[in-house]
Amino acid sequence: MSSPAAVSIGTTPTGADRRVLLSGNEAVAQGAVEAGITMAVGYPGTPSTEILESIGDRRDIDVRWSPNEKVALDVALGASLGGARALATMKHVGLNVAADTFMTSAYTGVGAGLVIITADDPGMHSSQNEQDNRAYARMAGVPLLEPSNSAEAREFTRAAFELSEEFDTPVLVRTTTRVSHNRGLVEPGPRGEPPVAGFRADPSKYVMIPGYARARRPVLLERLRRLAEYADSSPFTQEFGSGTDFGVVTSGISHHYVREALPDARILKLGMSYPLPMERIRRFADSVDRLFVVEELDPHLENDLLAAGIAVEGKAFFPQEGELDPDRVRRGFVAAGVLEPGPESEPPPVPMARPPLMCPGCPHTPPFLALKRLGAVVTGDIGCYTLASLEPLAAMDTCVAMGSSIGMAVGMAASGGAGAPVVATIGDSTFLHGGVQGLAEAVYSQADITVLILDNGTTAMTGGQEHPGTGFTLDRTETTPVDLVALCRALGVKDVNVVDPYDLAATYNALEAAMATGGPSVVITNRPCVESPTKVRDRAYEVIADACTACQACMTIGCPSIVWTDEFAEGRRKVRIDTLTCTGCTLCAQICTPLAIVPVPEPVETGHDH
Amino acid sequence: MTTETKGLILAGVGGQGVILASMIVADALVRAGHDVKQSEVHGMAQRGGSVFSHIRWGAGVDSPLVGQGTAEVLAAFEWAEAIRSVGYVREGGAVVADLRTIVPPGACQDRRSWRRGYPDVDPELFLGRRVKSRLIDAAATASELGNVRAANSVILGAVAAFLDIERRHWEEAIEAMVPPGTAEVNLAAFRAGSEASDARIPGRAPEPRGYAGPHLIDIRHDWCKGCDICSRVCPEFCLEVDPRGRLEIVDHQACTGCRLCELLCPDFAISVTAPTEQTPKPSEAVTNHG
Ligand SMILES: Cc1ncc(C[n+]2csc(CCOP(=O)(O)OP(=O)(O)O)c2C)c(N)n1
Numbered sequence: 072m073s074s075p076a077a078v079s080i081g082t083t084p085t086g087a088d089r090r091v092l093l094s095g096n097e098a099v100a101q102g103a104v105e106a107g108i109t110m111a112v113g114y115p116g117t118p119s120t121e122i123l124e125s126i127g128d129r130r131d132i133d134v135r136w137s138p139n140e141k142v143a144l145d146v147a148l149g150a151s152l153g154g155a156r157a158l159a160t161m162k163h164v165g166l167n168v169a170a171d172t173f174m175t176s177a178y179t180g181v182g183a184g185l186v187i188i189t190a191d192d193p194g195m196h197s198s199q200n201e202q203d204n205r206a207y208a209r210m211a212g213v214p215l216l217e218p219s220n221s222a223e224a225r226e227f228t229r230a231a232f233e234l235s236e237e238f239d240t241p242v243l244v245r246t247t248t249r250v251s252h253n254r255g256l257v258e259p260g261p262r263g264e265p266p267v268a269g270f271r272a273d274p275s276k277y278v279m280i281p282g283y284a285r286a287r288r289p290v291l292l293e294r295l296r297r298l299a300e301y302a303d304s305s306p307f308t309q310e311f312g313s314g315t316d317f318g319v320v321t322s323g324i325s326h327h328y329v330r331e332a333l334p335d336a337r338i339l340k341l342g343m344s345y346p347l348p349m350e351r352i353r354r355f356a357d358s359v360d361r362l363f364v365v366e367e368l369d370p371h372l373e374n375d376l377l378a379a380g381i382a383v384e385g386k387a388f389f390p391q392e393g394e395l396d397p398d399r400v401r402r403g404f405v406a407a408g409v410l411e412p413g414p415e416s417e418p419p420p421v422p423m424a425r426p427p428l429m430c431p432g433c434p435h436t437p438p439f440l441a442l443k444r445l446g447a448v449v450t451g452d453i454g455c456y457t458l459a460s461l462e463p464l465a466a467m468d469t470c471v472a473m474g475s476s477i478g479m480a481v482g483m484a485a486s487g488g489a490g491a492p493v494v495a496t497i498g499d500s501t502f503l504h505g506g507v508q509g510l511a512e513a514v515y516s517q518a519d520i521t522v523l524i525l526d527n528g529t530t531a532m533t534g535g536q537e538h539p540g541t542g543f544t545l546d547r548t549e550t551t552p553v554d555l556v557a558l559c560r561a562l563g564v565k566d567v568n569v570v571d572p573y574d575l576a577a578t579y580n581a582l583e584a585a586m587a588t589g590g591p592s593v594v595i596t597n598r599p600c601v602e603s604p605t606k607v608r609d610r611a612y613e614v615i616a617d618a619c620t621a622c623q624a625c626m627t628i629g630c631p632s633i634v635w636t637d638e639f640a641e642g643r644r645k646v647r648i649d650t651l652t653c654t655g656c657t658l659c660a661q662i663c664t665p666l667a668i669v670p671v672p673e674p675v676e677t678g679h680d681h
Numbered sequence: 682m683t684t685e686t687k688g689l690i691l692a693g694v695g696g697q698g699v700i701l702a703s704m705i706v707a708d709a710l711v712r713a714g715h716d717v718k719q720s721e722v723h724g725m726a727q728r729g730g731s732v733f734s735h736i737r738w739g740a741g742v743d744s745p746l747v748g749q750g751t752a753e754v755l756a757a758f759e760w761a762e763a764i765r766s767v768g769y770v771r772e773g774g775a776v777v778a779d780l781r782t783i784v785p786p787g788a789c790q791d792r793r794s795w796r797r798g799y800p801d802v803d804p805e806l807f808l809g810r811r812v813k814s815r816l817i818d819a820a821a822t823a824s825e826l827g828n829v830r831a832a833n834s835v836i837l838g839a840v841a842a843f844l845d846i847e848r849r850h851w852e853e854a855i856e857a858m859v860p861p862g863t864a865e866v867n868l869a870a871f872r873a874g875s876e877a878s879d880a881r882i883p884g885r886a887p888e889p890r891g892y893a894g895p896h897l898i899d900i901r902h903d904w905c906k907g908c909d910i911c912s913r914v915c916p917e918f919c920l921e922v923d924p925r926g927r928l929e930i931v932d933h934q935a936c937t938g939c940r941l942c943e944l945l946c947p948d949f950a951i952s953v954t955a956p957t958e959q960t961p962k963p964s965e966a967v968t969n970h971g
Contacts, residue, residue, distance in 0.1 A: 416750030
């Protein structure tokens with residue numbers, strides 16, 4: 072066994088300042104490139120998505136989107152056992168999907184280095200929950216690194232591969248939104264290129280039947296003991312500041328907030344926060360009169376320290392919900408009595424909320440308009456179409472986790488209490504991520520539900536990534552697309568219909584007919600996203616003000632291109648279309664009874680004979 | 682160069698180019714020799730939602746987030762977003778706000794008052810806050826220069842006037858980061874922005890006269906065959922055909938009198954009467970639900 076000191080972080084100084092601004096995500100990718108990965112695989116999810124996108128056009132790395140995070144981790148683990156260094160990326164909730172593989176990969180250990188990025192989202196900027204994935208490291212018994220900025224994102228990721236091979240374990244690297252989406256200066260290093268080592272068959276290590284797994288359990292525990300020993304002296308643990316009045320144990324982005332609030336305070340920063348460098352922490356605690364833990368979300372460090380018999384204060388002063396920021400950390404230290412209260416600035420006036428919206432021309436809008444009219448109970452799913460839950464569409468009743476819509480529809484219909492026909496709505500990427508099994512259940516139980524698959528040919532919510540149904544890989548190479556109609560039929564759905572969502576009447580009729588059918592039925596909409604992969608911009612529409620009766624029918628769509636004007640009809644406001652953002656989808660024109668919505672006149676061409 | 686860490690906020694609406702603009706600012710600051718952190722939230726279908734970018738710079742930057750009341754400058758690309766983020770500006774700092782208004786559909790939903798849920802353009806808002814303000818019309822300035830899409834560079838020019846960064850760093854950053862072929866117009870827009878003066882504040886819009894009271898929907902059930910056309914088109918979801926095929930008024934109060942149901946009924950079975958025109962006539966609708 073070589074010495075753990077082989078793991079190094081930092082950059083070899085080159086003299087010249089070659090630093091560039093990189094986001095945390097780009098820096099993670101850069102670190103992995105330097106570590107010599109040849110496989111990078113994930114499923115998109117904010118705030119992790121740009122890690123793979125930033126290296127998508129490299130020819131020396133196999134960069135891929137998987138159908139979901141579980142498959143991504145399976146692919147990465149397989150590559151690792153084959154001897155290639157592999158990176159798997161996902162957002163925090165993605166690790167729930169990959170958890171089955173993750174837990175047992177701690178038993179098998181790795182071939183070449185295997186690093187899993189979990190991008191957590193405290194504050195739920197773009198997520199359905201704010202689970203704290205540090206818990207997964209403890210649960211699996213896998214070491215956890217927490218970079219606090221872009222420079223560390225690069226260094227820690229690169230070092231994580233060394234750690235992984237050194238200790239024969241997958242390594243979890245946890246970023247948070249403020250690390251992933253923060254740009255900071257990073258000095259990139261050269262591409263590393265370890266050879267692919269080749270697979271060495273070892274059933275007792277890689278075939279986790281009970282007999283073999285039982286033997287791997289003590290190996291896992293012994294590895295954790297050695298990792299804890301290593302943590303005490305590792306370069307991931309750093310001390311800052313001076314003084315003996317109080318000290319602060321912290322990790323990740325919280326470190327920078329503490330430094331901002333208390334620039335000179337004694338800080339023990341844990342770059343590796345599982346397993347903990349408990350001896351080092353104990354010495355640090357002994358050297359100060361009062362010990363604080365500042366950590367975002369759950370009191371993991373606090374509880375571990377308390378369990379180790381170290382007196383510490385934390386969540387009494389620093390909130391457990393939401394993101395920390397310099398102001399919240401400062402207020403915590405004021406409450407703890409170690410900082411004088413500063414001047415509180417006057418709260419600004421709060422204008423109207425401005426939530427994200429479905430785009431002008433979004434093909435998801437018409438089917439929800441129809442579902443609202445049809446009075447369906449709609450179990451929803453996660454994607455751009457979840458915005459249909461907001462006013463004025465307000466046509467979605469549930470949204471829990473990716474793929475949940477179909478199983479929940481089955482349960483809702485079976486409960487006997489739905490009170491109306493049940494429709495599950497699910498995007499194409501989400502259907503292939505975790506919806507297929509739900510549909511199998513619907514067929515198996517012959518559930519009286521309709522599944523609406525909103526096939527816009529992309530993963531729009533996260534910025535337009537390819538998926539197995541689009542016919543293209545991450546680097547836009549053509550491949551065989553999964554045929555959704557054939558797939559639904561193969562699962563045993565007899566009633567499968569494809570409809571153009573830009574035809575509102577046809578969409579309404581297709582849904583109405585499907586809802587009236589007994590047993591499971593599927594309706595698939597087939598218009599591409601208006602933003603990705605290509606921007607769809609047809610001839611814009613405009614409103615003839617004199618013809619507008621201000622009936623507000625078009626305002627039931629919630630299209631951002633349609634706004635009120637200062638002209639009135641019988642006290643109601645007339646409308647106007649912003650022709651710069653209108654995509655010409657025609658939906659509003661289809662529902663405008665007085666025919667006041669028409670295409671803008673064809674530009675008069677000059678210099679051509681017609 | 683001071684060692685104190687400073688902050689700047691850029692705020693706007695998804696799709697406005699706030700992120701690119703903030704990357705230009707960050708690049709200029711790096712060129713000027715600062716440590717820089719720039720942080721934003723993006724990724725979700727932010728099109729149409731509020732977008733913020735925080736930039737901090739100095740000798741060694743810790744927090745990427747700007748604290749309340751500490752920013753040197755707020756660069757707002759849209760009027761309501763200027764109001765939303767003004768609390769970040771320190772006393773004596775500056776607000777650069779584009780007078781452009783982007784009214785979200787959510788602000789056009791109150792069909793009682795018919796009032797927009799969008800704040801008036803009112804420079805007085807900043808007076809009480811001890812901040813300098815520069816309210817500009819970036820699109821107009823950029824259009825004069827020949828390309829309305831250079832509007833963001835006008836805003837950056839106005840921001841630069843409040844910051845101590847040499848012009849060449851700004852210009853190099855703009856050249857490096859704007860789309861190919863647009864450097865010249867963007868540089869011109871930047872220069873125009875740095876000299877821009879306050880734009881004219883638009884006059885106030887007329888006040889709506891408010892809710893006219895619910896209209897009376899009268900259904901002649903002996904003529905109605907329950908075809909469902911009216912209930913499918915009603916923008917206020919007032920009407921519903923029940924399972925027996927009988928048309929019901931499910932929400933009396935919501936009717937704004939648009940008459941779509943009356944106009945589209947193939948059997949002339951519906952009439953809508955404005956409250957002022959209503960003569961007391963015992964109709965089924967009234968007796969059923971009055
Ligand atoms: C387990 C999990 N992984 C990833 C995400 C991030 N995410 C949210 S919606 C979505 C996919 C949306 O694509 P699609 O279903 O095709 O709908 P669209 O946005 O294109 O309408 C993703 C990847 C998530 N919320 N949960």
